[in-house]
Amino acid sequence: MSDFEKREGEIALPKDPAEFADDANVVFIGKIRTDWKSRSDCPKNLVQARERGKGARIEIESLWRQGLIGLEKASHIIVLYWMHEARRDLIVQTPRHKNQPTGTFALRSPVRPNPIALAIVKVLAVDQQTGIIEIDAIDCLDGTPLVDIKPWIASIDAVSE
C-alpha cells in the first residue's frame, strides 16, 4: 500500500501479512447475507447495524449443517467472519471517530493482521436443514465469508462491569 492511502499518524508494517501469513489455514463455512452491498453503505459497527433495523441471515454450506444441531437453544451466538476486503498491514490506525493514532489491537477495525471480525448477535431462528440462521443484525457486507459460530454462554462470556 502506498503512503498516501494512510491517514496522519498511521503506521504500516514493513511487509503485508497477506503476503507472508502461513501459520494456519482457514476454511469458509458459509456466508453472511445483509442489506449492505457496498462499503460506503455498510454500518461501521453493530450498534449502527441494529439502528438500521434490517436483520440479517447466516447461510451455512451443506457440508457443515449437522454442526447446527442444538444451536436453537442459544439465545445469542458469537459470529466470526473474515473481512475479505480489508487490508492487513496497518498496525497503528487513525479512525475518524478517534482523535489520535491507536494500535490495531486497541481497535475493532476490520484492518488487522488477521482480518477476523466478531459480533455477538441475537438468534431469531435456526433451520438445520437449509443451514439458515436468522439474526437481529450484523455489520458486514453482503457475502462476507463465515469462519465460525459459537454459542454465547453467560457464565463464560458475560462481563461484570
Place this chain on the structure above:
Amino acid sequence: MSDFEKREGEIALPKDPAEFADDANVVFIGKIRTDWKSRSDCPKNLVQARERGKGARIEIESLWRQGLIGLEKASHIIVLYWMHEARRDLIVQTPRHKNQPTGTFALRSPVRPNPIALAIVKVLAVDQQTGIIEIDAIDCLDGTPLVDIKPWIASIDAVSE
C-alpha cells in the same frame, strides 16, 4: 481419524478440514503463557481457569507490538487463539458434560472446522515495549498460538438477558 476415537453419537466429516482448508491464511502474532502444560491438566473452560486462580500472560511478537498502543484503556479484551492440538473433523460431538450428541457450532469445544477459541478476559497490565499483557485467566495450554486481540466494548458486546 478412526472410528474408535469417537464417542457414541459423534459424526466425523468425510474429509478432514485440516487437509483441504485453503480459503484464507492466518499469521500467529504471539503466544499465550499459562500454567497448563498438558491437556489433562488444562481447564475445560474459562470458569474453571478462573477457579484455579493462576493468572496468565499473552506475549506479542516484536513485529506487532505497536498494535498495543492504547490497549491499556481497555478493562477487558477478546482473545482469539488457535487450538493447535485440536482435531477439526468432528461436526457432531458428545462432550462429557452433555447427555446427547450436539452440533459443533452449538458447543465451545476446541474441536471445530476452524479451531479458533475465544475468551473475554480481564486486562491487568499492558507493556507495549515488551509485548506482554497480563490477564486474569485463560483456558488453553501453555504456548497456544495467538490470532488476535480486540478491546471488549460494552455498547457492542454486552448482552442484555
